[in-house]
Amino acid sequence: MSIDNHMKLSFAARxxxxxFARVAVASFxxxxxxxxxxxxxxxTVVSEAVTNSIIHGYDNDPSGIVHLEVEIxxxxxxxxxxxxxxxxxDLEIARQPLFTxxxxxxxxxxxxxxxxxxxxxxxxVSAPHQGTSLRMKKRIESKKALFx
Amino acid sequence: xxxxxxxxxxxxxxxxxxxxxxxxxxxxxxRFKMEDAILRGRCDHVVLSLRDLxxxxxxxxxxxxxxxxxxxxxxxxxxxxxxxxxxxxxFELSGLFKILSFYDNERSALAGLEVVS
Numbered sequence: 001m002s003i004d005n006h007m008k009l010s011f012a013a014r015x016x017x018x019x020f021a022r023v024a025v026a027s028f029x030x031x032x033x034x035x036x037x038x039x040x041x042x043x044t045v046v047s048e049a050v051t052n053s054i055i056h057g058y059d060n061d062p063s064g065i066v067h068l069e070v071e072i073x074x075x076x077x078x079x080x081x082x083x084x085x086x087x088x089x090d091l092e093i094a095r096q097p098l099f100t101x102x103x104x105x106x107x108x109x110x111x112x113x114x115x116x117x118x119x120x121x122x123x124x125v126s127a128p129h130q131g132t133s134l135r136m137k138k139r140i141e142s143k144k145a146l147f148x
Numbered sequence: 149x150x151x152x153x154x155x156x157x158x159x160x161x162x163x164x165x166x167x168x169x170x171x172x173x174x175x176x177x178x179r180f181k182m183e184d185a186i187l188r189g190r191c192d193h194v195v196l197s198l199r200d201l202x203x204x205x206x207x208x209x210x211x212x213x214x215x216x217x218x219x220x221x222x223x224x225x226x227x228x229x230x231x232x233x234x235x236x237x238x239f240e241l242s243g244l245f246k247i248l249s250f251y252d253n254e255r256s257a258l259a260g261l262e263v264v265s
Contacts, residue, residue, distance in 0.1 A: 015173035019150055022203075040203070040234045047205040051172045098242075106179070108209035110242045117241060 005031065006071040013054045013064035021068055022046040028070050029077050032140040041118040042077070042138065048111040049081035049134045056101065057085025057132055075140050082133040088126040150174060153181045161261055162191035163254060167200035170208035182215050192224040195257045199230035209242050216248065229257040
């Protein structure tokens with residue numbers, strides 16, 4: 001089974017929209033018939049990326065805008081989550097497990113580790129004052145394909 | 149609101165039941181309610197009961213770790229029970245699995261605390 005489809009959303013950097021974003025993506029990718037575990041992985045990574053944009057990119061300023069794009073090509077989901085916020089100075093350090101730039105906010109520092117673990121491909125592009133883009137891919141072995 | 153926090157005191161143990169989705173948006177409610185109950189109440193230990201927690205991300209790990217430190221700093225223990233597999237997986241990935249004890253249900257969690265108190 002091969003589907004080619006895409007969607008795009010832009011929304012205010014408000015914490016209420018973390019749940020909105022992950023449910024929207026889960027609903028969009030459901031056409032590939034993923035397992036509950038796969039859906040949960042995708043919801044978690046979307047939640048991590050959007051939360052990063054809101055807290056770190058925009059410092060909780062709701063006038064910031066988070067951009068979300070999802071593409072389905074064949075059995076692979078590509079997710080792009082992008083902000084125009086303050087950006088990340090050192091991506092190597094930011095990607096270390098348990099590293100957080102905001103310990104006073106009780107951040108666990110696990111966001112990047114989770115995204116890298118739950119997805120097949122993960123790429124981060126960022127520069128100070130130029131925002132952050134996270135691109136991730138995950139292949140969904142369709143249950144339908146197994147029966148065809 | 150997509151997260152409910154239910155608190156119940158059983159002797160010197162505070163049982164915290166989370167229902168719904170724990171993320172950055174809902175983490176503050178958990179933080180404030182637990183902090184308030186731990187600091188005001190007469191509990192030594194905390195059982196975090198997660199049967200009805202459908203979703204958690206790394207913001208949840210942060211709030212759990214913060215309350216763990218608070219309870220431990222007061223000489224108590226915090227244990228987790230009834231966590232879904234997806235929630236357990238995050239605890240494993242972050243290493244929190246090593247410092248918190250996990251039980252299948254509230255009864256065994258309470259029994260486990262009885263032994264050490």
